[in-house]
Amino acid sequence: MRNVSRQCKLVVLLLAIPLLSLPLRAGSFWNDDYEREDYEEPAGPSFAFLLNPSDDIWGISLGSGTWLTDTPIFGDYFVRLFYNGIEEATYSGIGMTLRLMPHWTVAPFVGAGGSYNYSFNRAEANASDGALVVQGDDYSAAGESYWGGHVETGVRIWFNSRLQLLEVMGRYTWSSNDGERDYWTVGISTGVGI
Numbered sequence: 205m206r207n208v209s210r211q212c213k214l215v216v217l218l219l220a221i222p223l224l225s226l227p228l229r230a231g232s233f234w235n236d237d238y239e240r241e242d243y244e245e246p247a248g249p250s251f252a253f254l255l256n257p258s259d260d261i262w263g264i265s266l267g268s269g270t271w272l273t274d275t276p277i278f279g280d281y282f283v284r285l286f287y288n289g290i291e292e293a294t295y296s297g298i299g300m301t302l303r304l305m306p307h308w309t310v311a312p313f314v315g316a317g318g319s320y321n322y323s324f325n326r327a328e329a330n331a332s333d334g335a336l337v338v339q340g341d342d343y344s345a346a347g348e349s350y351w352g353g354h355v356e357t358g359v360r361i362w363f364n365s366r367l368q369l370l371e372v373m374g375r376y377t378w379s380s381n382d383g384e385r386d387y388w389t390v391g392i393s394t395g396v397g398i
Contacts, residue, residue, distance in 0.1 A: 252393030260289025293347035368395025
């Protein structure tokens with residue numbers, strides 16, 4: 205038993221040394237030598253059309269992309285305005301997507317992210333008791349603001365022109381609202397230099 209105790213102490217010590225050095229390394233990010241450009245490179249703004257004809261969902265999105273330097277990790281902050289036929293409401297959303305996307309001229313990608321979608325209006329309940337029930341699902345909360353998580357995949361083509369890029373993608377979004385309110389969209393986007 206004595207050897208097990210010594211081995212545990214050695215393992216704890218070996219794990220503690222890197223953990224204790226993290227605050228010292230993290231301090232270098234907040235001193236005067238930190239330059240954002242050393243860790244990030246801008247990928248430029250984009251403009252997208254999003255559509256789901258079966259659920260009557262359509263809208264636009266403006267994004268701003270950033271790469272982590274020398275990696276295939278891409279982040280896209282976006283704001284969007286869209287109509288959701290499932291909710292019968294218009295939304296404004298803000299969110300972020302992280303992607304794995306190589307720095308190739310024709311770059312396939314996969315990504316995931318989240319957003320908050322603010323509702324401008326709500327569907328009105330038709331029943332006298334205020335409940336809206338369609339095929340057994342309660343839609344009395346239709347049109348409420350919600351948090352959404354999404355996964356996406358697609359391909360981006362880069363150009364050396366004012367067009368900058370062309371992207372085709374598919375996205376599936378999970379809604380925090382109760383009921384069958386998840387949806388998919390397809391989109392096409394381009395750089396805003398046109």
